[in-house]
Amino acid sequence: MNEIINYFSAIPYSHRAMILAGGIALFWLIESAVPFVRFRYNKWQHAGINIFFTITTIIVNFSLALVLLKTANWTTENNFGILNWLPDFNPWLFAIAGLLLLDLIGAYLAHLVEHKVKFLWRFHLIHHTDTYIDTTSGNRHHPGESVIRFIFTTFGVLLIGSPMWLVFLYQTLSVVATQFTHSNIVLPKKFDTLLSYFIVSPDMHKVHHHYVLPYTDSNYGNIFSVWDRLFGTFKTLDREKLIYGVDTHMKPEENNKLSNLLLIPFQKYRLPKT
Numbered sequence: 001m002n003e004i005i006n007y008f009s010a011i012p013y014s015h016r017a018m019i020l021a022g023g024i025a026l027f028w029l030i031e032s033a034v035p036f037v038r039f040r041y042n043k044w045q046h047a048g049i050n051i052f053f054t055i056t057t058i059i060v061n062f063s064l065a066l067v068l069l070k071t072a073n074w075t076t077e078n079n080f081g082i083l084n085w086l087p088d089f090n091p092w093l094f095a096i097a098g099l100l101l102l103d104l105i106g107a108y109l110a111h112l113v114e115h116k117v118k119f120l121w122r123f124h125l126i127h128h129t130d131t132y133i134d135t136t137s138g139n140r141h142h143p144g145e146s147v148i149r150f151i152f153t154t155f156g157v158l159l160i161g162s163p164m165w166l167v168f169l170y171q172t173l174s175v176v177a178t179q180f181t182h183s184n185i186v187l188p189k190k191f192d193t194l195l196s197y198f199i200v201s202p203d204m205h206k207v208h209h210h211y212v213l214p215y216t217d218s219n220y221g222n223i224f225s226v227w228d229r230l231f232g233t234f235k236t237l238d239r240e241k242l243i244y245g246v247d248t249h250m251k252p253e254e255n256n257k258l259s260n261l262l263l264i265p266f267q268k269y270r271l272p273k274t
Helices: 002-009 013-033 043-077 091-116 118-128 135-139 143-160 164-182 189-195 202-208 226-231 258-266
Strands: none
Touching: 002 091, 002 164, 013 043, 013 135, 013 164, 043 135, 043 143, 043 164, 043 258, 091 118, 091 143, 091 164, 091 226, 118 143, 118 258, 135 164, 164 202, 189 202
């Protein structure tokens, strides 16, 4: 465990970039060879839009990184936060508890609130407009949403009392998990179901991208599936019934045009169907 702590305490930015790029490349190759859905689309044009949003997310997070670093250091130096108030225990259990809590506040809670608060939903909506879910879709977030997510992450670090190495570990696992659950692949059904009892599986997350309620408002988890099961937001849907997108933006000019996607938070749109 000490080796993991030491590595993530000072993980080079180049390593983080390689994990991001390497994950996309790996799942891109797999989904191209054995796709779950054979989309009739320009895969490179689609990827170009999503990679643009990936870059803006990186820029936002890099610009605000000092805030996150100072927050994590402050909690450690002042013995503040849930993890610091617990008695000393096994480092592995400490890491697991920290990852679960970061996933709860920085991912599950943030995601849930974005769906329930109309102003925040306007920014998160860009992610749901994608009608061709593949591994590049995982980072399709409006720059405004990237700021919103960063605020939740920072709040989570403060409340949890997470050291920076744990934040870096969580972010690394989160990147890979997001690429995995969005990738256009399919696992054997029984294995996917078994996996969904522990972590978010591809089938589980794809339900969240079904185009109508109540499925859109379900399966908010990022890495761990426990929070959806615990809070009653877990849903299933037959693979054959999946239709990606969101029913308010099903036209190509609405969901597959970069200039429109950037403006969606500021546009009027019809309410989704229930």
